Amino acid sequence: MPRVKQRTPALRDHVLNVALATLAADGVAGFTTRRVAEQAQTSTPAVYELFGDKAGLVREVFFEGFRLLRRRFGELDESADPRADLADVLRAFRMFVRDNPVLGQLMFSRPFADFDPGPAEQEAGAAVREFIVGRVGRCTRAGLLRRAGADVDVAHVLLALAQGLAAQESAGWLGSTSESRDRRWELAVSSVLDGLG
Numbered sequence: 001m002p003r004v005k006q007r008t009p010a011l012r013d014h015v016l017n018v019a020l021a022t023l024a025a026d027g028v029a030g031f032t033t034r035r036v037a038e039q040a041q042t043s044t045p046a047v048y049e050l051f052g053d054k055a056g057l058v059r060e061v062f063f064e065g066f067r068l069l070r071r072r073f074g075e076l077d078e079s080a081d082p083r084a085d086l087a088d089v090l091r092a093f094r095m096f097v098r099d100n101p102v103l104g105q106l107m108f109s110r111p112f113a114d115f116d117p118g119p120a121e122q123e124a125g126a127a128v129r130e131f132i133v134g135r136v137g138r139c140t141r142a143g144l145l146r147r148a149g150a151d152v153d154v155a156h157v158l159l160a161l162a163q164g165l166a167a168q169e170s171a172g173w174l175g176s177t178s179e180s181r182d183r184r185w186e187l188a189v190s191s192v193l194d195g196l197g
Contacts, residue, residue: 012050015040019061023102028111033057058106058115065100065107066124072096073131082138083193089135090162090189097166104170108163129155145196154196161192 018040023031033054037044051057072092079085097104105111107125132155139145145154165185168174175181 007046007049011042011046015042015047015050015057016060016064019057020064020103023061023106024100027102028105031058031112053114055112055114055116058112059121061103062106062115062117062121063124065103066128068100068103069093069096069107070127070131073128082135082142083144086132086135086139086158087189087193089132090158091185093159093162094166094169094185097170101170104166109167129159132159145193158192161188 019036037047136151136154
């Protein structure tokens with residue numbers, strides 16, 4: 001009698017967690033469905049059954065990256081200083097990408113040829129953007145940022161700045177010491193916020 005297949009939500013969560021760990025350990029080049037199945041101690045057909053194909057697995061890792069980043073933002077306190085709180089969001093983004101460089105690459109650079117983000121994937125970052133927009137809004141309401149554009153425009157600019165800096169840092173181009181990297185992040189963030197102030 002054939003063994004009963006058990007494609008449970010628990011197995012799906014386990015495979016997704018293993019996929020995140022495999023991506024971190026083996027990078028984009030080493031990320032295969034077979035490798036994830038081996039590491040999860042399940043079969044490649046089981047992974048396909050759970051996620052459809054490799055692109056489906058990559059898509060779920062992509063979504064999980066944004067969930068993890070939003071969770072990281074949720075750990076931030078809100079103080080009486082809206083500008084400092086906004087700068088803290090950008091620092092949290094930096095730490096997230098530094099802690100998860102390959103996941104950050106997947107989320108913001110699209111390194112997999114067989115993963116073509118559609119509208120649902122583009123909406124994955126909505127909660128992240130909304131959080132940043134909220135922090136920008138606190139600054140504009142407090143008069144710390146001028147209304148040169150909508151809060152959402154400022155949030156996009158700040159997120160693009162953070163993505164660029166994080167990519168430079170991940171590639172080793174932002175400096176050879178932690179002091180120089182910190183200084184350049186601070187220079188960029190404070191300069192942009194001053195310019196918008």
